[in-house]
Amino acid sequence: MSQELTLYSYWRSSSSWRVRLALHHKGVDFTTVPVHLVRDGGEQHKDAHVARNPLRQIPTLEVQGKEGKRAYISQSVAIMEWLEEAYPDAPSIFPSADPLQKALTRQLTEIINSGTQPLQNLNVIQYLRDDVGVDAKAFCRRYIQKGLEAYLATLPDVSGPFSMGEHVSMADFCLVPQLYNARRFKLDLEPFARLLAIESACQEVEAFKKAHPDAQPDFDANAPA
């Protein structure tokens, strides 16, 4: 399957980062189009992006649909699973084809994707802070900590440097951006030595270097922490 792929992305969005990791891991060519979530009130609200994604979200992947029509996929897990199915001969995002190993990979993935990240997204932070008047950062820290504790408790008993053992997987694609966010929220990561060791092993992998926020065309070294 050879087709043009365009990723609408923001350098610091953790879910965009996951999708970049899956794309680089599979070695699939793609074009990045940055969508700046903050500048000018947020480029995701401009007509051009709303036409691609009525929810005004990134990441959104533009792919080839039926009869040459363009189609758009959003939600990072849906995009990563699509890449796996559309490029079955490229390196897998799972450690093996065994259904139980895939299930345990998806379980770790969802602990971050649905169990952690939604409780620290920009909309929730802005609402809690600006409309409800509470300490949104404390709220986020609480749920990032719970999420990382859950991830740690769920890691399978395997040998190898990555979450699922010897092979990098979709679980690592979710863990590494989540650890980056944990630091932004100033969470104490000392209790998470095993997760930090996994992160270090990932940082040696080429796909992780290419997908890092600092390596993106829209990286902003002067952005507030």
Next chain:
Amino acid sequence: MSQELTLYSYWRSSSSWRVRLALHHKGVDFTTVPVHLVRDGGEQHKDAHVARNPLRQIPTLEVQGKEGKRAYISQSVAIMEWLEEAYPDAPSIFPSADPLQKALTRQLTEIINSGTQPLQNLNVIQYLRDDVGVDAKAFCRRYIQKGLEAYLATLPDVSGPFSMGEHVSMADFCLVPQLYNARRFKLDLEPFARLLAIESACQEVEAFKKAHPDAQPDFDANAPA
């Protein structure tokens, strides 16, 4: 593949409900073991359940692992995807084998699973209400409404009574429990006529009758709304 499956479940948990729907849709035999989330401070905290799931969560599916050992899968999406792979000849949880149709199904699934449900779970409600002292129900209503708006805006332009057209899918397994929760939080559902029509179509399907909270062994007609 023939094996004994045990679902640890709570009648009113929306993520347990999704998994019951997938099990009944695929026609897979399973045993339900209720785990009462409220009684006695929560049965999920008892040693017997913590041994199955260190995160003290339901749903958890007990399956056969390697060499006859029992294995446990949690996270509703991971369980549903496992069922699809472990029982490939049973009715599919996707509308077709086309990767793009599967991606759009997973996109709708994640709008509920990661975009909506995490912002109304029991732990978040208790924390916002008891520790932060804010109106947790208003918070939940806000994000259920946003989630249902997103689902509606993302529905593909297809004919047929269900979310993905002519075939029931994993997306419907997430939507129907979410609408039930929306009513518990007293959200005005009038703007969501198309979603209510999908729900009505689902309610005619045998799997939806069997998986309904009212049909579970631990259903409690006297539980507070």
